[in-house]
Amino acid sequence: MDTTLREGEQNPGTVFSKDEKIEIAKMLDDARIQSISVGMPIIGPEERDAIKAITKENLNCSVSALCRCNKADIDAARECDLSGIILFIGSSEKHMAARGLNEEKVMEMVGDAIDYSKDHGIVPFFAPEDATRTNFDFLYRLYKMAIDHGVPLIAYPDTVGVLTPESARDNIALLIKLLNVPVAVHFHNDFGLALGNTLSAYFAGAHAISSTICGLGERAGNVATEEVVMSLEVLYGIKTGIKLDLLYEIAKKVEKISGIPISPLKPIIGNNVFSHESGIHTQIIKKDPSTYEAIPIELIKRDRSFRFGKHSGKNLIQDILKQNNIEINEDDFNKLLNEMKDYQKVRTKYTSADFMSKYYEYLESRSLNEVDIINMAKKIVAR
Ligand SMILES: [Zn+2]
Numbered sequence: 001m002d003t004t005l006r007e008g009e010q011n012p013g014t015v016f017s018k019d020e021k022i023e024i025a026k027m028l029d030d031a032r033i034q035s036i037s038v039g040m041p042i043i044g045p046e047e048r049d050a051i052k053a054i055t056k057e058n059l060n061c062s063v064s065a066l067c068r069c070n071k072a073d074i075d076a077a078r079e080c081d082l083s084g085i086i087l088f089i090g091s092s093e094k095h096m097a098a099r100g101l102n103e104e105k106v107m108e109m110v111g112d113a114i115d116y117s118k119d120h121g122i123v124p125f126f127a128p129e130d131a132t133r134t135n136f137d138f139l140y141r142l143y144k145m146a147i148d149h150g151v152p153l154i155a156y157p158d159t160v161g162v163l164t165p166e167s168a169r170d171n172i173a174l175l176i177k178l179l180n181v182p183v184a185v186h187f188h189n190d191f192g193l194a195l196g197n198t199l200s201a202y203f204a205g206a207h208a209i210s211s212t213i214c215g216l217g218e219r220a221g222n223v224a225t226e227e228v229v230m231s232l233e234v235l236y237g238i239k240t241g242i243k244l245d246l247l248y249e250i251a252k253k254v255e256k257i258s259g260i261p262i263s264p265l266k267p268i269i270g271n272n273v274f275s276h277e278s279g280i281h282t283q284i285i286k287k288d289p290s291t292y293e294a295i296p297i298e299l300i301k302r303d304r305s306f307r308f309g310k311h312s313g314k315n316l317i318q319d320i321l322k323q324n325n326i327e328i329n330e331d332d333f334n335k336l337l338n339e340m341k342d343y344q345k346v347r348t349k350y351t352s353a354d355f356m357s358k359y360y361e362y363l364e365s366r367s368l369n370e371v372d373i374i375n376m377a378k379k380i381v382a383r
Contacts, residue, residue, distance in 0.1 A: 003211070004024060010218045029059040030243070031247065034241075035063075037066065062084060063082055064084040067113075068088065069109040071113075084122065084123065090106075091139060092130035107141070126146040126154050143175070154175075161193065163197045169200040187222065188219065194222060197223075215227070226248075233299070274303065275305040312340075317333075
């Protein structure tokens with residue numbers, strides 16, 4: 001269940017246009033992702049317009065959207081011809097208190113919302129927000145009630161990313177044992193554990209995995225679709241049915257339109273993942289890539305690159321010169337090596353500092369802050 005278009009857009013400063021949403025939805029469908037979550041219809045007419053445009057595409061994947069447990073949200077979703085909706089409500093003490101709710105009220109709202117959806121021909125899924133910090137006894141009763149009202153799948157969201165691989169495994173196994181319905185997991189990456197937790201949950205019996213391309217999502221983001229898929233395929237030998245060779249292309253598209261640069265170190269899709277500098281490694285990799293790369297590059301159609309720097313070693317440089325029929329004496333060769341070193345020193349210093357300050361300036365400028373709003377308001381009032 002890819003949720004790039006819903007959760008991904010909750011990343012500060014990220015806004016997808018209607019055309020961009022359609023484009024990503026089609027790419028995910030082409031990659032044979034089985035289900036996509038595309039937004040929240042209640043947000044407004046523009047959001048509904050984009051969702052409707054996606055549902056009109058008649059994709060093979062199922063297309064769902066998120067609704068709070070009230071009639072207005074469900075009515076907004078009804079306009080959009082969705083395959084399904086996911087009803088959510090904060091169920092932890094903290095979330096209930098923040099909204100002035102209590103256990104009884106939450107139970108009532110969820111039951112009513114499920115009944116209302118079903119009365120209008122939509123069988124919803126149910127996701128108690130902050131489930132992983134919800135009192136387990138209450139969580140169990142809430143799920144049980146939702147299932148008794150006809151919900152065929154429950155989600156277990158780790159909204160603030162506090163699970164560990166052990167608790168993910170144990171909790172999912174227990175929920176499946178107690179409730180005997182398919183469970184979907186939606187895990188956030190606040191401690192960098194989203195992938196480990198997701199795999200633990202999957203092997204404990206979770207039926208569906210919610211994830212986003214590039215891990216795009218609130219705060220530290222979500223488990224990344226490409227990481228889940230590649231781990232299952234390569235590390236566990238499980239056929240996901242997903243077209244691996246399209247994942248990188250989708251990630252680059254999402255990077256471009258979200259405006260969030262992919263970290264060079266990001267697994268699978270990062271710029272550095274298939275580039276090498278070290279001289280000794282480079283020689284070996286040229287002969288057999290698997291010595292230093294665990295991911296078969298041909299699976300995801302990426303290019304390998306070799307970079308030159310202070311680790312490159314004399315042999316590699318000599319090889320390159322030889323391959324290009326350049327004869328060079330020892331003196332000139334040493335001059336070349338020195339020039340290479342100087343070049344890197346100067347370049348790294350100036351461009352890195354300059355680039356980094358511009359980069360953080362850019363990230364800041366992507367969304368409004370309090371000062372921006374105050375200044376806007378002052379201008380409007382002065383008019
Ligand atoms: Zn989330």
